[in-house]
Amino acid sequence: MIAAENLVKVYRDRKRGDVRAVDGVSFSVQAGEIFGLLGANGAGKTTTLRMLGTLLQPTDGTAYVAGFDVRLEPENVRANIGFLSTTTALYGRLTVREMVEYFGRLHGLDSATLRTRIENIFTTLDMHDFAKARCDTLSTGQKQRTSIARSIIHEPPVMIFDEPTTGLDVMTSRTIVGFIRRCRDEGRTVVFSTHIMSEAERLCDRIGIIHAGRLVAVGTLAELRHQTGATFLEDVFLRLVAPDDPDN
Ligand SMILES: Nc1ncnc2c1ncn2[C@@H]1O[C@H](COP(=O)(O)OP(=O)(O)OP(=O)(O)O)[C@@H](O)[C@H]1O
Incomplete structure:
Protein backbone atom coordinates (compact mmCIF):
# COMPACT_ATOMS: atom_id res chain seq x y z
CA MET A 1 0.00 0.00 0.00
CA ILE A 2 2.96 2.29 0.69
CA ALA A 3 6.36 1.71 -0.83
CA ALA A 4 9.05 4.35 -0.35
CA GLU A 5 11.94 3.75 -2.71
CA ASN A 6 15.18 5.51 -1.95
CA LEU A 7 13.51 8.81 -1.06
CA VAL A 8 15.84 11.78 -0.89
CA LYS A 9 15.06 15.38 0.02
CA VAL A 10 17.63 18.12 -0.12
CA TYR A 11 16.53 21.54 1.10
CA ARG A 12 18.42 24.45 -0.34
CA ASP A 13 18.83 26.66 2.67
CA ARG A 14 20.39 30.09 2.25
CA LYS A 15 22.06 30.07 5.66
CA ARG A 16 22.88 26.39 6.13
CA GLY A 17 23.58 25.49 2.49
CA ASP A 18 22.19 22.17 1.25
CA VAL A 19 20.41 20.20 3.97
CA ARG A 20 20.05 16.50 3.16
CA ALA A 21 16.97 16.05 5.37
CA VAL A 22 16.08 12.61 3.97
CA ASP A 23 18.86 10.54 2.54
CA GLY A 24 17.79 7.37 0.74
CA VAL A 25 14.81 6.12 2.76
CA SER A 26 13.08 2.90 1.67
CA PHE A 27 10.34 0.97 3.46
CA SER A 28 6.95 -0.53 2.77
CA VAL A 29 3.70 -0.72 4.70
CA GLN A 30 0.92 -3.23 4.01
CA PHE A 68 0.14 5.61 -7.39
CA ASP A 69 3.50 7.27 -7.89
CA VAL A 70 3.76 10.41 -5.72
CA ARG A 71 5.75 12.16 -8.43
CA LEU A 72 3.61 11.26 -11.42
CA GLU A 73 0.10 10.88 -10.02
CA PRO A 74 -0.16 13.22 -7.02
CA GLU A 75 -3.94 13.80 -7.41
CA ASN A 76 -4.63 10.07 -7.26
CA VAL A 77 -2.41 9.78 -4.21
CA ARG A 78 -4.25 12.65 -2.51
CA ALA A 79 -7.64 11.08 -3.18
CA ASN A 80 -6.51 7.92 -1.39
CA ILE A 81 -4.88 9.34 1.72
CA GLY A 82 -5.85 11.08 4.90
CA PHE A 83 -2.99 13.39 5.79
CA LEU A 84 -2.65 14.90 9.23
CA SER A 85 0.20 17.30 9.79
CA THR A 86 1.22 19.30 12.81
CA THR A 87 0.19 22.40 10.87
CA THR A 88 -3.18 21.19 9.50
CA ALA A 89 -5.25 24.36 9.42
CA LEU A 90 -8.82 24.84 10.63
CA TYR A 91 -11.05 27.75 9.65
CA GLY A 92 -11.65 29.63 12.90
CA ARG A 93 -15.07 30.96 11.98
CA LEU A 94 -16.57 27.59 11.06
CA THR A 95 -17.99 25.25 13.66
CA VAL A 96 -16.44 21.81 14.03
CA ARG A 97 -19.31 20.19 12.15
CA GLU A 98 -19.21 22.80 9.36
CA MET A 99 -15.48 22.31 9.03
CA VAL A 100 -15.73 18.55 8.58
CA GLU A 101 -18.75 18.94 6.26
CA TYR A 102 -16.81 21.40 4.15
CA PHE A 103 -13.99 18.93 3.57
CA GLY A 104 -16.47 16.13 2.95
CA ARG A 105 -18.11 18.20 0.22
CA LEU A 106 -14.72 18.94 -1.33
CA HIS A 107 -14.37 15.18 -1.65
CA GLY A 108 -17.76 15.02 -3.37
CA LEU A 109 -19.77 13.36 -0.58
CA ASP A 110 -23.56 13.79 -0.61
CA SER A 111 -25.51 15.02 2.43
CA ALA A 112 -26.76 11.61 3.56
CA THR A 113 -23.31 9.99 3.38
CA LEU A 114 -21.81 12.98 5.16
CA ARG A 115 -24.34 12.76 7.99
CA THR A 116 -23.62 9.08 8.62
CA ARG A 117 -19.87 9.48 8.46
CA ILE A 118 -19.83 12.54 10.71
CA GLU A 119 -21.97 10.69 13.24
CA ASN A 120 -19.54 7.73 13.24
CA ILE A 121 -16.37 9.79 13.36
CA PHE A 122 -17.66 12.16 16.06
CA THR A 123 -18.60 9.13 18.17
CA THR A 124 -15.25 7.38 17.67
CA LEU A 125 -13.24 10.51 18.45
CA ASP A 126 -15.59 11.65 21.21
CA MET A 127 -16.43 14.94 19.49
CA HIS A 128 -20.18 15.37 19.99
CA ASP A 129 -19.75 17.72 22.97
CA PHE A 130 -17.98 20.37 20.92
CA ALA A 131 -19.44 19.74 17.45
CA LYS A 132 -21.23 23.12 17.48
CA ALA A 133 -18.27 25.13 18.81
CA ARG A 134 -16.35 27.47 16.52
CA CYS A 135 -12.92 26.15 15.61
CA ASP A 136 -11.19 29.23 17.02
CA THR A 137 -12.55 28.43 20.49
CA LEU A 138 -11.26 24.84 20.68
CA SER A 139 -8.63 23.40 23.02
CA THR A 140 -5.50 21.80 21.54
CA GLY A 141 -6.94 18.29 21.89
CA GLN A 142 -10.28 19.30 20.37
CA LYS A 143 -8.48 20.94 17.45
CA GLN A 144 -6.42 17.81 16.86
CA ARG A 145 -9.54 15.60 16.83
CA THR A 146 -11.23 18.02 14.42
CA SER A 147 -8.15 17.93 12.17
CA ILE A 148 -8.22 14.15 12.18
CA ALA A 149 -11.94 14.11 11.39
CA ARG A 150 -11.47 16.46 8.45
CA SER A 151 -8.57 14.40 7.13
CA ILE A 152 -10.44 11.07 7.12
CA ILE A 153 -13.99 12.09 6.15
CA HIS A 154 -13.49 10.53 2.69
CA GLU A 155 -12.55 7.18 4.33
CA PRO A 156 -9.15 6.88 2.68
CA PRO A 157 -7.41 3.49 2.57
CA VAL A 158 -4.09 5.08 3.60
CA MET A 159 -3.55 7.37 6.57
CA ILE A 160 -0.44 9.42 7.14
CA PHE A 161 -0.24 11.11 10.54
CA ASP A 162 2.61 13.38 11.58
CA GLU A 163 3.00 13.27 15.37
CA PRO A 164 -0.71 12.74 16.02
CA THR A 165 -0.56 12.89 19.81
CA THR A 166 2.23 15.37 20.49
CA GLY A 167 1.19 17.93 23.09
CA LEU A 168 -2.06 16.16 23.98
CA ASP A 169 -3.22 14.97 27.40
CA VAL A 170 -3.47 11.26 28.27
CA MET A 171 -7.19 11.01 27.64
CA THR A 172 -7.07 12.62 24.21
CA SER A 173 -3.98 10.61 23.27
CA ARG A 174 -5.76 7.45 24.28
CA THR A 175 -8.77 8.31 22.11
CA ILE A 176 -6.49 8.91 19.14
CA VAL A 177 -4.44 5.76 19.75
CA GLY A 178 -7.71 3.77 19.91
CA PHE A 179 -8.84 5.38 16.70
CA ILE A 180 -5.58 4.49 14.90
CA ARG A 181 -5.90 0.86 16.04
CA ARG A 182 -9.44 0.78 14.75
CA CYS A 183 -8.27 2.04 11.36
CA ARG A 184 -5.77 -0.80 11.22
CA ASP A 185 -8.47 -3.31 12.19
CA GLU A 186 -10.61 -2.01 9.32
CA GLY A 187 -7.76 -2.92 6.97
CA ARG A 188 -6.38 0.57 6.39
CA THR A 189 -2.69 1.32 6.05
CA VAL A 190 -1.37 3.64 8.71
CA VAL A 191 1.99 5.37 8.86
CA PHE A 192 2.70 7.86 11.58
CA SER A 193 5.68 9.65 13.06
CA THR A 194 6.54 10.02 16.69
CA HIS A 195 9.36 10.64 19.09
CA ILE A 196 7.38 9.10 21.96
CA MET A 197 8.81 5.66 22.73
CA SER A 198 5.80 4.34 24.65
CA GLU A 199 3.48 5.24 21.80
CA ALA A 200 5.60 3.47 19.20
CA GLU A 201 5.90 0.48 21.53
CA ARG A 202 2.17 0.17 22.10
CA LEU A 203 0.87 0.99 18.69
CA CYS A 204 3.20 -0.09 15.89
CA ASP A 205 3.22 -3.41 14.10
CA ARG A 206 6.61 -2.39 12.74
CA ILE A 207 8.90 0.49 13.57
CA GLY A 208 11.35 2.33 11.35
CA ILE A 209 14.05 4.15 13.29
CA ILE A 210 15.17 7.27 11.46
CA HIS A 211 18.31 9.20 12.29
CA ALA A 212 19.92 12.06 10.36
CA GLY A 213 17.75 11.34 7.32
CA ARG A 214 18.50 7.62 7.18
CA LEU A 215 16.50 4.60 8.28
CA VAL A 216 18.92 2.85 10.59
CA ALA A 217 16.62 -0.11 11.35
CA VAL A 218 13.17 -1.44 10.44
CA GLY A 219 11.35 -4.26 12.15
CA THR A 220 8.89 -5.43 14.76
CA LEU A 221 9.74 -4.54 18.32
CA ALA A 222 10.86 -8.15 18.86
CA GLU A 223 13.15 -7.97 15.84
CA LEU A 224 14.66 -4.66 16.96
CA ARG A 225 15.20 -6.06 20.46
CA HIS A 226 16.90 -9.10 19.01
CA GLN A 227 19.07 -6.97 16.73
CA THR A 228 20.30 -4.71 19.54
CA GLY A 229 20.17 -6.98 22.59
CA ALA A 230 18.15 -4.31 24.45
CA THR A 231 14.73 -4.78 26.04
CA PHE A 232 13.22 -1.33 26.33
CA LEU A 233 12.55 0.58 23.12
CA GLU A 234 14.41 3.58 24.49
CA ASP A 235 17.59 1.47 24.84
CA VAL A 236 16.98 -0.15 21.44
CA PHE A 237 16.68 3.34 19.95
CA LEU A 238 19.82 4.72 21.61
CA ARG A 239 21.91 1.71 20.61
CA LEU A 240 20.85 2.20 17.00
CA VAL A 241 21.26 5.97 16.73
CA ALA A 242 24.33 6.37 18.96
CA PRO A 243 26.11 2.99 18.87
CA ASP A 244 29.48 4.42 19.91
CA ASP A 245 28.20 5.95 23.13
CA PRO A 246 29.46 3.65 25.95
CA ASP A 247 26.36 4.48 28.05
CA ASN A 248 24.17 2.69 25.53
N1 LIG B 1 12.07 24.12 4.64
C1 LIG B 1 13.26 23.73 5.11
N2 LIG B 1 14.40 24.35 4.72
C2 LIG B 1 15.60 23.96 5.20
N3 LIG B 1 15.77 22.91 6.05
C3 LIG B 1 14.67 22.28 6.48
C4 LIG B 1 13.37 22.64 6.04
N4 LIG B 1 12.47 21.81 6.64
C5 LIG B 1 13.19 20.96 7.42
N5 LIG B 1 14.50 21.24 7.32
C6 LIG B 1 15.60 20.52 7.99
O1 LIG B 1 15.53 19.16 7.61
C7 LIG B 1 15.87 18.30 8.71
C8 LIG B 1 14.73 17.33 8.95
O2 LIG B 1 13.59 18.05 9.39
P1 LIG B 1 12.17 17.35 9.68
O3 LIG B 1 11.21 18.43 10.03
O4 LIG B 1 11.83 16.45 8.56
O5 LIG B 1 12.52 16.47 10.97
P2 LIG B 1 11.55 15.77 12.02
O6 LIG B 1 12.13 14.41 12.29
O7 LIG B 1 10.14 15.82 11.58
O8 LIG B 1 11.76 16.67 13.31
P3 LIG B 1 10.69 17.14 14.47
O9 LIG B 1 10.46 15.96 15.35
O10 LIG B 1 11.50 18.22 15.16
O11 LIG B 1 9.48 17.66 13.78
C9 LIG B 1 16.18 19.23 9.87
O12 LIG B 1 17.58 19.44 9.89
C10 LIG B 1 15.46 20.51 9.51
O13 LIG B 1 16.10 21.63 10.08
Missing part, protein backbone atom coordinates in the same frame (compact mmCIF):
# COMPACT_ATOMS: atom_id res chain seq x y z
CA ALA A 31 -2.83 -2.82 4.31
CA GLY A 32 -3.92 -3.52 7.89
CA GLU A 33 -0.55 -2.51 9.27
CA ILE A 34 0.57 0.36 11.51
CA PHE A 35 4.08 1.54 10.71
CA GLY A 36 5.76 4.06 12.98
CA LEU A 37 8.62 6.32 12.00
CA LEU A 38 10.49 6.92 15.23
CA GLY A 39 13.15 9.61 15.38
CA ALA A 40 14.51 12.54 17.33
CA ASN A 41 13.82 16.20 16.47
CA GLY A 42 15.19 16.97 13.02
CA ALA A 43 15.65 13.30 12.04
CA GLY A 44 13.61 13.68 8.86
CA LYS A 45 10.20 12.30 9.86
CA THR A 46 8.06 15.22 8.74
CA THR A 47 9.96 15.56 5.48
CA THR A 48 9.47 11.85 4.72
CA LEU A 49 5.74 11.97 5.46
CA ARG A 50 5.30 15.15 3.43
CA MET A 51 6.81 13.44 0.41
CA LEU A 52 4.43 10.50 0.88
CA GLY A 53 1.56 12.97 1.12
CA THR A 54 2.64 14.85 -2.05
CA LEU A 55 3.17 18.10 -0.15
CA LEU A 56 6.86 18.00 -1.05
CA GLN A 57 8.55 16.77 -4.22
CA PRO A 58 11.32 14.24 -3.61
CA THR A 59 14.75 15.41 -4.79
CA ASP A 60 15.41 11.79 -5.78
CA GLY A 61 13.72 8.42 -5.46
CA THR A 62 9.96 8.09 -5.26
CA ALA A 63 7.13 6.44 -3.36
CA TYR A 64 4.02 4.54 -4.32
CA VAL A 65 0.94 5.19 -2.23
CA ALA A 66 -2.20 3.14 -2.86
CA GLY A 67 -0.58 2.09 -6.12
Whole structure:
Protein backbone atom coordinates (compact mmCIF):
# COMPACT_ATOMS: atom_id res chain seq x y z
CA MET A 1 0.00 0.00 0.00
CA ILE A 2 2.96 2.29 0.69
CA ALA A 3 6.36 1.71 -0.83
CA ALA A 4 9.05 4.35 -0.35
CA GLU A 5 11.94 3.75 -2.71
CA ASN A 6 15.18 5.51 -1.95
CA LEU A 7 13.51 8.81 -1.06
CA VAL A 8 15.84 11.78 -0.89
CA LYS A 9 15.06 15.38 0.02
CA VAL A 10 17.63 18.12 -0.12
CA TYR A 11 16.53 21.54 1.10
CA ARG A 12 18.42 24.45 -0.34
CA ASP A 13 18.83 26.66 2.67
CA ARG A 14 20.39 30.09 2.25
CA LYS A 15 22.06 30.07 5.66
CA ARG A 16 22.88 26.39 6.13
CA GLY A 17 23.58 25.49 2.49
CA ASP A 18 22.19 22.17 1.25
CA VAL A 19 20.41 20.20 3.97
CA ARG A 20 20.05 16.50 3.16
CA ALA A 21 16.97 16.05 5.37
CA VAL A 22 16.08 12.61 3.97
CA ASP A 23 18.86 10.54 2.54
CA GLY A 24 17.79 7.37 0.74
CA VAL A 25 14.81 6.12 2.76
CA SER A 26 13.08 2.90 1.67
CA PHE A 27 10.34 0.97 3.46
CA SER A 28 6.95 -0.53 2.77
CA VAL A 29 3.70 -0.72 4.70
CA GLN A 30 0.92 -3.23 4.01
CA ALA A 31 -2.83 -2.82 4.31
CA GLY A 32 -3.92 -3.52 7.89
CA GLU A 33 -0.55 -2.51 9.27
CA ILE A 34 0.57 0.36 11.51
CA PHE A 35 4.08 1.54 10.71
CA GLY A 36 5.76 4.06 12.98
CA LEU A 37 8.62 6.32 12.00
CA LEU A 38 10.49 6.92 15.23
CA GLY A 39 13.15 9.61 15.38
CA ALA A 40 14.51 12.54 17.33
CA ASN A 41 13.82 16.20 16.47
CA GLY A 42 15.19 16.97 13.02
CA ALA A 43 15.65 13.30 12.04
CA GLY A 44 13.61 13.68 8.86
CA LYS A 45 10.20 12.30 9.86
CA THR A 46 8.06 15.22 8.74
CA THR A 47 9.96 15.56 5.48
CA THR A 48 9.47 11.85 4.72
CA LEU A 49 5.74 11.97 5.46
CA ARG A 50 5.30 15.15 3.43
CA MET A 51 6.81 13.44 0.41
CA LEU A 52 4.43 10.50 0.88
CA GLY A 53 1.56 12.97 1.12
CA THR A 54 2.64 14.85 -2.05
CA LEU A 55 3.17 18.10 -0.15
CA LEU A 56 6.86 18.00 -1.05
CA GLN A 57 8.55 16.77 -4.22
CA PRO A 58 11.32 14.24 -3.61
CA THR A 59 14.75 15.41 -4.79
CA ASP A 60 15.41 11.79 -5.78
CA GLY A 61 13.72 8.42 -5.46
CA THR A 62 9.96 8.09 -5.26
CA ALA A 63 7.13 6.44 -3.36
CA TYR A 64 4.02 4.54 -4.32
CA VAL A 65 0.94 5.19 -2.23
CA ALA A 66 -2.20 3.14 -2.86
CA GLY A 67 -0.58 2.09 -6.12
CA PHE A 68 0.14 5.61 -7.39
CA ASP A 69 3.50 7.27 -7.89
CA VAL A 70 3.76 10.41 -5.72
CA ARG A 71 5.75 12.16 -8.43
CA LEU A 72 3.61 11.26 -11.42
CA GLU A 73 0.10 10.88 -10.02
CA PRO A 74 -0.16 13.22 -7.02
CA GLU A 75 -3.94 13.80 -7.41
CA ASN A 76 -4.63 10.07 -7.26
CA VAL A 77 -2.41 9.78 -4.21
CA ARG A 78 -4.25 12.65 -2.51
CA ALA A 79 -7.64 11.08 -3.18
CA ASN A 80 -6.51 7.92 -1.39
CA ILE A 81 -4.88 9.34 1.72
CA GLY A 82 -5.85 11.08 4.90
CA PHE A 83 -2.99 13.39 5.79
CA LEU A 84 -2.65 14.90 9.23
CA SER A 85 0.20 17.30 9.79
CA THR A 86 1.22 19.30 12.81
CA THR A 87 0.19 22.40 10.87
CA THR A 88 -3.18 21.19 9.50
CA ALA A 89 -5.25 24.36 9.42
CA LEU A 90 -8.82 24.84 10.63
CA TYR A 91 -11.05 27.75 9.65
CA GLY A 92 -11.65 29.63 12.90
CA ARG A 93 -15.07 30.96 11.98
CA LEU A 94 -16.57 27.59 11.06
CA THR A 95 -17.99 25.25 13.66
CA VAL A 96 -16.44 21.81 14.03
CA ARG A 97 -19.31 20.19 12.15
CA GLU A 98 -19.21 22.80 9.36
CA MET A 99 -15.48 22.31 9.03
CA VAL A 100 -15.73 18.55 8.58
CA GLU A 101 -18.75 18.94 6.26
CA TYR A 102 -16.81 21.40 4.15
CA PHE A 103 -13.99 18.93 3.57
CA GLY A 104 -16.47 16.13 2.95
CA ARG A 105 -18.11 18.20 0.22
CA LEU A 106 -14.72 18.94 -1.33
CA HIS A 107 -14.37 15.18 -1.65
CA GLY A 108 -17.76 15.02 -3.37
CA LEU A 109 -19.77 13.36 -0.58
CA ASP A 110 -23.56 13.79 -0.61
CA SER A 111 -25.51 15.02 2.43
CA ALA A 112 -26.76 11.61 3.56
CA THR A 113 -23.31 9.99 3.38
CA LEU A 114 -21.81 12.98 5.16
CA ARG A 115 -24.34 12.76 7.99
CA THR A 116 -23.62 9.08 8.62
CA ARG A 117 -19.87 9.48 8.46
CA ILE A 118 -19.83 12.54 10.71
CA GLU A 119 -21.97 10.69 13.24
CA ASN A 120 -19.54 7.73 13.24
CA ILE A 121 -16.37 9.79 13.36
CA PHE A 122 -17.66 12.16 16.06
CA THR A 123 -18.60 9.13 18.17
CA THR A 124 -15.25 7.38 17.67
CA LEU A 125 -13.24 10.51 18.45
CA ASP A 126 -15.59 11.65 21.21
CA MET A 127 -16.43 14.94 19.49
CA HIS A 128 -20.18 15.37 19.99
CA ASP A 129 -19.75 17.72 22.97
CA PHE A 130 -17.98 20.37 20.92
CA ALA A 131 -19.44 19.74 17.45
CA LYS A 132 -21.23 23.12 17.48
CA ALA A 133 -18.27 25.13 18.81
CA ARG A 134 -16.35 27.47 16.52
CA CYS A 135 -12.92 26.15 15.61
CA ASP A 136 -11.19 29.23 17.02
CA THR A 137 -12.55 28.43 20.49
CA LEU A 138 -11.26 24.84 20.68
CA SER A 139 -8.63 23.40 23.02
CA THR A 140 -5.50 21.80 21.54
CA GLY A 141 -6.94 18.29 21.89
CA GLN A 142 -10.28 19.30 20.37
CA LYS A 143 -8.48 20.94 17.45
CA GLN A 144 -6.42 17.81 16.86
CA ARG A 145 -9.54 15.60 16.83
CA THR A 146 -11.23 18.02 14.42
CA SER A 147 -8.15 17.93 12.17
CA ILE A 148 -8.22 14.15 12.18
CA ALA A 149 -11.94 14.11 11.39
CA ARG A 150 -11.47 16.46 8.45
CA SER A 151 -8.57 14.40 7.13
CA ILE A 152 -10.44 11.07 7.12
CA ILE A 153 -13.99 12.09 6.15
CA HIS A 154 -13.49 10.53 2.69
CA GLU A 155 -12.55 7.18 4.33
CA PRO A 156 -9.15 6.88 2.68
CA PRO A 157 -7.41 3.49 2.57
CA VAL A 158 -4.09 5.08 3.60
CA MET A 159 -3.55 7.37 6.57
CA ILE A 160 -0.44 9.42 7.14
CA PHE A 161 -0.24 11.11 10.54
CA ASP A 162 2.61 13.38 11.58
CA GLU A 163 3.00 13.27 15.37
CA PRO A 164 -0.71 12.74 16.02
CA THR A 165 -0.56 12.89 19.81
CA THR A 166 2.23 15.37 20.49
CA GLY A 167 1.19 17.93 23.09
CA LEU A 168 -2.06 16.16 23.98
CA ASP A 169 -3.22 14.97 27.40
CA VAL A 170 -3.47 11.26 28.27
CA MET A 171 -7.19 11.01 27.64
CA THR A 172 -7.07 12.62 24.21
CA SER A 173 -3.98 10.61 23.27
CA ARG A 174 -5.76 7.45 24.28
CA THR A 175 -8.77 8.31 22.11
CA ILE A 176 -6.49 8.91 19.14
CA VAL A 177 -4.44 5.76 19.75
CA GLY A 178 -7.71 3.77 19.91
CA PHE A 179 -8.84 5.38 16.70
CA ILE A 180 -5.58 4.49 14.90
CA ARG A 181 -5.90 0.86 16.04
CA ARG A 182 -9.44 0.78 14.75
CA CYS A 183 -8.27 2.04 11.36
CA ARG A 184 -5.77 -0.80 11.22
CA ASP A 185 -8.47 -3.31 12.19
CA GLU A 186 -10.61 -2.01 9.32
CA GLY A 187 -7.76 -2.92 6.97
CA ARG A 188 -6.38 0.57 6.39
CA THR A 189 -2.69 1.32 6.05
CA VAL A 190 -1.37 3.64 8.71
CA VAL A 191 1.99 5.37 8.86
CA PHE A 192 2.70 7.86 11.58
CA SER A 193 5.68 9.65 13.06
CA THR A 194 6.54 10.02 16.69
CA HIS A 195 9.36 10.64 19.09
CA ILE A 196 7.38 9.10 21.96
CA MET A 197 8.81 5.66 22.73
CA SER A 198 5.80 4.34 24.65
CA GLU A 199 3.48 5.24 21.80
CA ALA A 200 5.60 3.47 19.20
CA GLU A 201 5.90 0.48 21.53
CA ARG A 202 2.17 0.17 22.10
CA LEU A 203 0.87 0.99 18.69
CA CYS A 204 3.20 -0.09 15.89
CA ASP A 205 3.22 -3.41 14.10
CA ARG A 206 6.61 -2.39 12.74
CA ILE A 207 8.90 0.49 13.57
CA GLY A 208 11.35 2.33 11.35
CA ILE A 209 14.05 4.15 13.29
CA ILE A 210 15.17 7.27 11.46
CA HIS A 211 18.31 9.20 12.29
CA ALA A 212 19.92 12.06 10.36
CA GLY A 213 17.75 11.34 7.32
CA ARG A 214 18.50 7.62 7.18
CA LEU A 215 16.50 4.60 8.28
CA VAL A 216 18.92 2.85 10.59
CA ALA A 217 16.62 -0.11 11.35
CA VAL A 218 13.17 -1.44 10.44
CA GLY A 219 11.35 -4.26 12.15
CA THR A 220 8.89 -5.43 14.76
CA LEU A 221 9.74 -4.54 18.32
CA ALA A 222 10.86 -8.15 18.86
CA GLU A 223 13.15 -7.97 15.84
CA LEU A 224 14.66 -4.66 16.96
CA ARG A 225 15.20 -6.06 20.46
CA HIS A 226 16.90 -9.10 19.01
CA GLN A 227 19.07 -6.97 16.73
CA THR A 228 20.30 -4.71 19.54
CA GLY A 229 20.17 -6.98 22.59
CA ALA A 230 18.15 -4.31 24.45
CA THR A 231 14.73 -4.78 26.04
CA PHE A 232 13.22 -1.33 26.33
CA LEU A 233 12.55 0.58 23.12
CA GLU A 234 14.41 3.58 24.49
CA ASP A 235 17.59 1.47 24.84
CA VAL A 236 16.98 -0.15 21.44
CA PHE A 237 16.68 3.34 19.95
CA LEU A 238 19.82 4.72 21.61
CA ARG A 239 21.91 1.71 20.61
CA LEU A 240 20.85 2.20 17.00
CA VAL A 241 21.26 5.97 16.73
CA ALA A 242 24.33 6.37 18.96
CA PRO A 243 26.11 2.99 18.87
CA ASP A 244 29.48 4.42 19.91
CA ASP A 245 28.20 5.95 23.13
CA PRO A 246 29.46 3.65 25.95
CA ASP A 247 26.36 4.48 28.05
CA ASN A 248 24.17 2.69 25.53
N1 LIG B 1 12.07 24.12 4.64
C1 LIG B 1 13.26 23.73 5.11
N2 LIG B 1 14.40 24.35 4.72
C2 LIG B 1 15.60 23.96 5.20
N3 LIG B 1 15.77 22.91 6.05
C3 LIG B 1 14.67 22.28 6.48
C4 LIG B 1 13.37 22.64 6.04
N4 LIG B 1 12.47 21.81 6.64
C5 LIG B 1 13.19 20.96 7.42
N5 LIG B 1 14.50 21.24 7.32
C6 LIG B 1 15.60 20.52 7.99
O1 LIG B 1 15.53 19.16 7.61
C7 LIG B 1 15.87 18.30 8.71
C8 LIG B 1 14.73 17.33 8.95
O2 LIG B 1 13.59 18.05 9.39
P1 LIG B 1 12.17 17.35 9.68
O3 LIG B 1 11.21 18.43 10.03
O4 LIG B 1 11.83 16.45 8.56
O5 LIG B 1 12.52 16.47 10.97
P2 LIG B 1 11.55 15.77 12.02
O6 LIG B 1 12.13 14.41 12.29
O7 LIG B 1 10.14 15.82 11.58
O8 LIG B 1 11.76 16.67 13.31
P3 LIG B 1 10.69 17.14 14.47
O9 LIG B 1 10.46 15.96 15.35
O10 LIG B 1 11.50 18.22 15.16
O11 LIG B 1 9.48 17.66 13.78
C9 LIG B 1 16.18 19.23 9.87
O12 LIG B 1 17.58 19.44 9.89
C10 LIG B 1 15.46 20.51 9.51
O13 LIG B 1 16.10 21.63 10.08
